[in-house]
Amino acid sequence: MNEKIINVSMELIATAGTAKSMALSAITIAQKKNKKKALEMLSEAKLELNKVHNIHGDLIAQEAGGEKLDISLLFVHSQDHLTSAIIIIDLAEHLINLYTN
Numbered sequence: 001m002n003e004k005i006i007n008v009s010m011e012l013i014a015t016a017g018t019a020k021s022m023a024l025s026a027i028t029i030a031q032k033k034n035k036k037k038a039l040e041m042l043s044e045a046k047l048e049l050n051k052v053h054n055i056h057g058d059l060i061a062q063e064a065g066g067e068k069l070d071i072s073l074l075f076v077h078s079q080d081h082l083t084s085a086i087i088i089i090d091l092a093e094h095l096i097n098l099y100t101n
Contacts, residue, residue, distance in 0.1 A: 002069070003074045013081045015048055016052050025044060026045060030099040
């Protein structure tokens with residue numbers, strides 16, 4: 001397997017995991033009725049998610065430019081982490097509003 005894909009996959013998994021954890025923390029903070037802090041944490045989660053999107057976008061650009069990428073199960077797994085981070089952040093936003101309004 002291509003070392004580049006391994007490194008990128010691990011970076012995607014770690015960064016998406018951080019974004020998910022921050023979003024879940026934002027929900028917990030919102031349950032305690034601290035909307036300002038919850039929204040700050042959610043904002044940080046979105047910044048982490050942007051890092052993942054940038055990494056992902058770079059790979060798409062490389063492939064579009066003709067570079068052959070070896071896709072592995074590890075890379076597919078990293079895409080699962082990206083998808084779940086997106087979903088959790090979206091849901092966190094709604095839950096924060098429910099808990100704090």
